[in-house]
Amino acid sequence: MAGRVQGKVAFITGAGRGQGRAHAVRLAGEGADVVALDIGAPLPDIRYQQPTREDLEETVRQVEALDRRIVPVYADVRDLDGMRSQVDAAVAELGGLDVVVANAGICTPTAWDSVTPEQFQNTLDINVTGVWNTVMVGAPHLVARGGGSVIITSSAAGLKVQPFMVHYTTSKFAVRGMAKAFATELARHNVRVNSVHPTGVATPMGTGDMQEVLGEAMATDQRLGAMFMNMLPVDTTQPEDVADAVLFLASDESRFVTAHELAVDAGVTQM
Numbered sequence: 291m292a293g294r295v296q297g298k299v300a301f302i303t304g305a306g307r308g309q310g311r312a313h314a315v316r317l318a319g320e321g322a323d324v325v326a327l328d329i330g331a332p333l334p335d336i337r338y339q340q341p342t343r344e345d346l347e348e349t350v351r352q353v354e355a356l357d358r359r360i361v362p363v364y365a366d367v368r369d370l371d372g373m374r375s376q377v378d379a380a381v382a383e384l385g386g387l388d389v390v391v392a393n394a395g396i397c398t399p400t401a402w403d404s405v406t407p408e409q410f411q412n413t414l415d416i417n418v419t420g421v422w423n424t425v426m427v428g429a430p431h432l433v434a435r436g437g438g439s440v441i442i443t444s445s446a447a448g449l450k451v452q453p454f455m456v457h458y459t460t461s462k463f464a465v466r467g468m469a470k471a472f473a474t475e476l477a478r479h480n481v482r483v484n485s486v487h488p489t490g491v492a493t494p495m496g497t498g499d500m501q502e503v504l505g506e507a508m509a510t511d512q513r514l515g516a517m518f519m520n521m522l523p524v525d526t527t528q529p530e531d532v533a534d535a536v537l538f539l540a541s542d543e544s545r546f547v548t549a550h551e552l553a554v555d556a557g558v559t560q561m
Protein backbone atom coordinates (compact mmCIF):
# COMPACT_ATOMS: atom_id res chain seq x y z
CA MET A 291 0.00 0.00 0.00
CA ALA A 292 1.31 3.47 -0.87
CA GLY A 293 2.37 5.63 2.07
CA ARG A 294 0.86 9.00 2.86
CA VAL A 295 3.94 10.82 1.49
CA GLN A 296 5.02 8.11 -0.95
CA GLY A 297 7.81 9.26 -3.28
CA LYS A 298 8.20 12.69 -1.71
CA VAL A 299 11.55 14.07 -0.54
CA ALA A 300 11.74 15.97 2.75
CA PHE A 301 14.51 18.28 4.02
CA ILE A 302 14.49 18.33 7.84
CA THR A 303 16.73 20.45 10.09
CA GLY A 304 17.61 19.33 13.61
CA ALA A 305 17.14 15.76 12.39
CA GLY A 306 19.83 14.30 14.65
CA ARG A 307 17.56 13.66 17.59
CA GLY A 308 14.34 14.63 19.33
CA GLN A 309 11.48 15.88 17.17
CA GLY A 310 13.58 16.18 14.00
CA ARG A 311 14.50 12.50 14.15
CA ALA A 312 10.86 11.56 14.82
CA HIS A 313 9.82 13.57 11.73
CA ALA A 314 12.44 11.81 9.58
CA VAL A 315 11.36 8.37 10.76
CA ARG A 316 7.61 9.09 10.50
CA LEU A 317 7.87 10.54 6.98
CA ALA A 318 10.16 7.70 5.85
CA GLY A 319 7.68 5.20 7.28
CA GLU A 320 5.09 6.73 4.95
CA GLY A 321 7.30 6.52 1.86
CA ALA A 322 9.46 9.68 1.85
CA ASP A 323 13.21 10.03 1.30
CA VAL A 324 15.02 12.45 3.57
CA VAL A 325 17.72 15.13 3.56
CA ALA A 326 18.59 15.15 7.26
CA LEU A 327 20.53 18.14 8.55
CA ASP A 328 22.05 18.62 11.97
CA ILE A 329 24.97 20.49 13.51
CA GLY A 330 26.09 17.37 15.40
CA ALA A 331 28.30 19.57 17.59
CA PRO A 332 28.00 21.70 20.76
CA LEU A 333 25.46 24.55 20.78
CA PRO A 334 25.81 27.86 22.64
CA ASP A 335 24.28 28.49 26.09
CA ILE A 336 22.23 25.31 26.38
CA ARG A 337 22.21 23.53 29.72
CA TYR A 338 20.72 20.25 28.48
CA GLN A 339 22.52 17.42 26.67
CA GLN A 340 24.78 18.63 23.83
CA PRO A 341 24.22 17.17 20.33
CA THR A 342 26.83 14.79 18.87
CA ARG A 343 27.78 13.52 15.41
CA GLU A 344 26.49 10.09 16.36
CA ASP A 345 22.95 11.44 16.78
CA LEU A 346 22.53 11.90 13.03
CA GLU A 347 24.17 8.52 12.34
CA GLU A 348 21.42 6.91 14.42
CA THR A 349 18.73 8.78 12.45
CA VAL A 350 20.32 7.46 9.24
CA ARG A 351 20.19 3.91 10.61
CA GLN A 352 16.52 4.24 11.58
CA VAL A 353 15.46 5.64 8.19
CA GLU A 354 17.48 3.07 6.24
CA ALA A 355 15.84 0.32 8.30
CA LEU A 356 12.58 1.50 6.69
CA ASP A 357 14.13 1.01 3.21
CA ARG A 358 14.11 4.70 2.37
CA ARG A 359 17.00 6.82 1.19
CA ILE A 360 18.53 9.43 3.49
CA VAL A 361 21.36 11.90 2.89
CA PRO A 362 22.92 13.25 6.11
CA VAL A 363 24.13 16.84 6.09
CA TYR A 364 26.31 18.20 8.88
CA ALA A 365 25.74 21.95 8.84
CA ASP A 366 24.78 24.88 11.05
CA VAL A 367 21.47 26.54 10.18
CA ARG A 368 23.19 29.88 10.89
CA ASP A 369 25.45 29.29 7.86
CA LEU A 370 23.33 30.02 4.78
CA ASP A 371 26.01 29.35 2.16
CA GLY A 372 27.35 26.21 3.83
CA MET A 373 23.85 24.83 4.15
CA ARG A 374 22.86 25.69 0.58
CA SER A 375 25.79 23.99 -1.14
CA GLN A 376 25.33 20.74 0.78
CA VAL A 377 21.53 20.68 0.60
CA ASP A 378 21.51 21.48 -3.13
CA ALA A 379 23.82 18.49 -3.69
CA ALA A 380 21.64 16.23 -1.52
CA VAL A 381 18.48 17.31 -3.35
CA ALA A 382 20.15 16.62 -6.70
CA GLU A 383 21.06 13.15 -5.43
CA LEU A 384 17.47 12.41 -4.36
CA GLY A 385 15.92 13.91 -7.49
CA GLY A 386 14.07 16.95 -6.11
CA LEU A 387 12.37 18.27 -2.99
CA ASP A 388 8.74 18.42 -1.83
CA VAL A 389 8.81 19.17 1.90
CA VAL A 390 10.87 21.45 4.16
CA VAL A 391 10.71 21.04 7.95
CA ALA A 392 12.48 23.94 9.72
CA ASN A 393 12.75 22.33 13.14
CA ALA A 394 16.24 23.06 14.55
CA GLY A 395 16.23 25.32 17.60
CA ILE A 396 17.58 26.00 21.08
CA CYS A 397 15.87 26.94 24.33
CA THR A 398 17.63 28.46 27.34
CA PRO A 399 15.05 29.41 30.01
CA THR A 400 16.29 32.32 32.10
CA ALA A 401 14.64 35.01 34.22
CA TRP A 402 14.32 38.27 32.23
CA ASP A 403 17.07 40.16 34.07
CA SER A 404 19.63 37.36 33.73
CA VAL A 405 19.43 36.88 29.93
CA THR A 406 22.78 37.97 28.46
CA PRO A 407 23.12 39.87 25.16
CA GLU A 408 24.98 36.86 23.72
CA GLN A 409 22.19 34.51 24.78
CA PHE A 410 19.53 36.74 23.23
CA GLN A 411 21.53 36.97 19.99
CA ASN A 412 22.29 33.24 19.80
CA THR A 413 18.60 32.41 20.23
CA LEU A 414 17.57 34.77 17.45
CA ASP A 415 20.42 33.61 15.20
CA ILE A 416 19.43 29.93 15.45
CA ASN A 417 15.66 30.08 16.00
CA VAL A 418 14.85 32.94 13.61
CA THR A 419 17.68 33.51 11.11
CA GLY A 420 18.27 29.74 11.01
CA VAL A 421 14.63 29.18 10.01
CA TRP A 422 14.82 31.91 7.38
CA ASN A 423 18.03 30.35 6.02
CA THR A 424 16.33 26.94 5.90
CA VAL A 425 13.36 28.22 3.92
CA MET A 426 15.62 30.23 1.59
CA VAL A 427 17.62 27.07 0.85
CA GLY A 428 14.62 24.75 0.53
CA ALA A 429 11.82 26.79 -1.03
CA PRO A 430 13.45 27.36 -4.46
CA HIS A 431 13.45 23.59 -4.93
CA LEU A 432 9.72 23.42 -4.13
CA VAL A 433 9.02 26.25 -6.58
CA ALA A 434 11.02 24.38 -9.22
CA ARG A 435 8.93 21.28 -8.49
CA GLY A 436 5.66 23.20 -8.98
CA GLY A 437 4.55 22.95 -5.35
CA GLY A 438 5.26 21.63 -1.89
CA SER A 439 4.93 22.10 1.85
CA VAL A 440 7.04 24.09 4.30
CA ILE A 441 6.55 23.37 8.00
CA ILE A 442 8.07 25.67 10.59
CA THR A 443 8.41 24.48 14.18
CA SER A 444 7.39 27.30 16.49
CA SER A 445 6.11 26.46 19.99
CA ALA A 446 3.21 26.99 22.35
CA ALA A 447 5.48 29.91 23.30
CA GLY A 448 4.80 31.30 19.81
CA LEU A 449 1.05 31.47 20.40
CA LYS A 450 0.85 32.37 24.08
CA VAL A 451 3.48 33.92 26.28
CA GLN A 452 5.53 31.49 28.34
CA PRO A 453 7.46 32.87 31.29
CA PHE A 454 11.25 32.94 31.78
CA MET A 455 11.81 32.92 28.03
CA VAL A 456 11.78 36.51 26.72
CA HIS A 457 14.36 35.61 24.06
CA TYR A 458 12.78 32.24 23.13
CA THR A 459 9.22 33.62 23.07
CA THR A 460 10.43 36.47 20.86
CA SER A 461 11.95 33.95 18.44
CA LYS A 462 8.90 31.69 18.35
CA PHE A 463 6.45 34.56 17.72
CA ALA A 464 8.81 35.73 14.97
CA VAL A 465 8.77 32.45 13.05
CA ARG A 466 4.98 32.22 13.35
CA GLY A 467 4.81 35.54 11.50
CA MET A 468 7.51 34.41 9.10
CA ALA A 469 5.42 31.35 8.14
CA LYS A 470 2.46 33.54 7.20
CA ALA A 471 4.67 35.96 5.26
CA PHE A 472 6.28 33.17 3.23
CA ALA A 473 2.85 31.52 2.74
CA THR A 474 1.53 34.69 1.15
CA GLU A 475 4.19 35.02 -1.52
CA LEU A 476 4.73 31.32 -2.16
CA ALA A 477 1.02 30.57 -2.63
CA ARG A 478 1.10 31.28 -6.36
CA HIS A 479 3.72 28.53 -6.69
CA ASN A 480 1.45 26.04 -4.91
CA VAL A 481 3.82 26.03 -1.95
CA ARG A 482 2.04 25.90 1.43
CA VAL A 483 3.66 27.21 4.61
CA ASN A 484 2.37 26.40 8.09
CA SER A 485 3.65 26.56 11.65
CA VAL A 486 3.46 23.88 14.34
CA HIS A 487 3.16 24.78 18.02
CA PRO A 488 4.06 22.00 20.47
CA THR A 489 3.69 22.12 24.24
CA GLY A 490 6.47 20.41 26.24
CA VAL A 491 7.92 17.44 24.33
CA ALA A 492 10.01 14.63 25.81
CA THR A 493 13.28 15.28 23.92
CA PRO A 494 16.78 16.18 25.18
CA MET A 495 15.59 19.83 25.09
CA GLY A 496 12.41 19.10 26.98
CA THR A 497 13.64 16.72 29.68
CA GLY A 498 16.47 16.05 32.09
CA ASP A 499 18.44 19.14 33.04
CA MET A 500 15.79 21.39 31.51
CA GLN A 501 13.52 20.79 34.50
CA GLU A 502 16.24 22.05 36.83
CA VAL A 503 16.92 25.10 34.66
CA LEU A 504 13.22 25.97 34.57
CA GLY A 505 12.98 25.40 38.32
CA GLU A 506 15.75 27.95 38.92
CA ALA A 507 13.99 30.57 36.82
CA MET A 508 10.62 29.77 38.39
CA ALA A 509 12.03 30.42 41.85
CA THR A 510 12.05 34.11 40.86
CA ASP A 511 8.22 34.16 40.51
CA GLN A 512 6.45 30.94 41.51
CA ARG A 513 2.99 32.09 40.38
CA LEU A 514 4.01 32.04 36.71
CA GLY A 515 4.70 28.30 36.82
CA ALA A 516 0.97 27.74 36.30
CA MET A 517 1.33 29.03 32.73
CA PHE A 518 2.99 25.75 31.73
CA MET A 519 -0.03 23.64 32.72
CA ASN A 520 -1.64 21.60 29.93
CA MET A 521 -5.44 21.45 29.65
CA LEU A 522 -5.33 17.72 28.94
CA PRO A 523 -4.14 15.64 31.90
CA VAL A 524 -0.56 15.07 30.64
CA ASP A 525 2.73 16.56 31.83
CA THR A 526 4.44 16.17 28.48
CA THR A 527 3.93 14.92 24.92
CA GLN A 528 6.15 12.67 22.78
CA PRO A 529 8.11 13.59 19.62
CA GLU A 530 5.86 11.19 17.68
CA ASP A 531 2.81 13.31 18.59
CA VAL A 532 4.36 16.27 16.80
CA ALA A 533 5.55 14.02 13.94
CA ASP A 534 1.92 13.02 13.27
CA ALA A 535 1.02 16.70 12.78
CA VAL A 536 4.06 17.25 10.56
CA LEU A 537 3.11 14.21 8.48
CA PHE A 538 -0.38 15.64 7.92
CA LEU A 539 1.04 19.00 6.83
CA ALA A 540 3.63 17.31 4.59
CA SER A 541 1.02 15.13 2.88
CA ASP A 542 -1.54 16.04 0.24
CA GLU A 543 -4.25 15.50 2.89
CA SER A 544 -3.58 19.11 3.87
CA ARG A 545 -3.41 20.44 0.31
CA PHE A 546 -5.63 23.43 1.10
CA VAL A 547 -4.12 24.20 4.51
CA THR A 548 -1.71 27.14 4.45
CA ALA A 549 -0.73 30.11 6.66
CA HIS A 550 -2.18 28.03 9.50
CA GLU A 551 -1.00 27.60 13.09
CA LEU A 552 -1.35 23.95 14.14
CA ALA A 553 -1.15 23.63 17.92
CA VAL A 554 -0.09 20.22 19.23
CA ASP A 555 -0.28 21.73 22.66
CA ALA A 556 -2.61 19.63 24.86
CA GLY A 557 -4.59 22.84 25.24
CA VAL A 558 -1.86 24.77 27.08
CA THR A 559 -2.30 27.88 24.96
CA GLN A 560 -5.95 28.16 26.01
CA MET A 561 -5.24 27.84 29.73
Ligand SMILES: NC(=O)c1ccc[n+]([C@@H]2O[C@H](COP(=O)([O-])OP(=O)(O)OC[C@H]3O[C@@H](n4cnc5c(N)ncnc54)[C@H](O)[C@@H]3O)[C@@H](O)[C@H]2O)c1
Pocket residue numbers: 303304305306307308309310327328329330331333341345365366367368393394395396397416420443444445446487488489490491492493494495496
Ligand atom coordinates in the same frame (compact mmCIF):
# COMPACT_ATOMS: atom_id res chain seq x y z
N1 LIG B 1 11.06 20.02 23.52
C1 LIG B 1 10.11 20.88 23.77
O1 LIG B 1 9.53 20.88 24.86
C2 LIG B 1 9.67 21.85 22.69
C3 LIG B 1 8.41 22.48 22.82
C4 LIG B 1 8.00 23.36 21.83
C5 LIG B 1 8.80 23.61 20.73
N2 LIG B 1 10.02 23.00 20.63
C6 LIG B 1 10.82 23.27 19.43
O2 LIG B 1 10.95 22.06 18.70
C7 LIG B 1 12.15 22.07 17.91
C8 LIG B 1 12.91 20.78 18.13
O3 LIG B 1 13.29 20.69 19.49
P1 LIG B 1 13.63 19.33 20.25
O4 LIG B 1 12.76 19.29 21.43
O5 LIG B 1 13.64 18.19 19.30
O6 LIG B 1 15.13 19.70 20.74
P2 LIG B 1 16.50 18.86 20.77
O7 LIG B 1 17.51 19.72 21.42
O8 LIG B 1 16.23 17.54 21.36
O9 LIG B 1 16.84 18.68 19.23
C9 LIG B 1 17.15 19.82 18.44
C10 LIG B 1 18.07 19.40 17.31
O10 LIG B 1 18.36 20.59 16.53
C11 LIG B 1 19.74 20.64 16.27
N3 LIG B 1 20.19 22.04 16.14
C12 LIG B 1 20.06 23.03 17.05
N4 LIG B 1 20.67 24.13 16.62
C13 LIG B 1 21.18 23.84 15.40
C14 LIG B 1 21.92 24.60 14.45
N5 LIG B 1 22.32 25.85 14.70
N6 LIG B 1 22.23 24.02 13.27
C15 LIG B 1 21.86 22.74 13.01
N7 LIG B 1 21.20 21.96 13.89
C16 LIG B 1 20.87 22.51 15.07
C17 LIG B 1 20.39 19.99 17.48
O11 LIG B 1 21.71 19.53 17.20
C18 LIG B 1 19.41 18.87 17.81
O12 LIG B 1 19.73 17.67 17.15
C19 LIG B 1 12.89 23.35 18.34
O13 LIG B 1 12.65 24.36 17.39
C20 LIG B 1 12.24 23.70 19.67
O14 LIG B 1 12.36 25.06 19.96
C21 LIG B 1 10.46 22.12 21.58
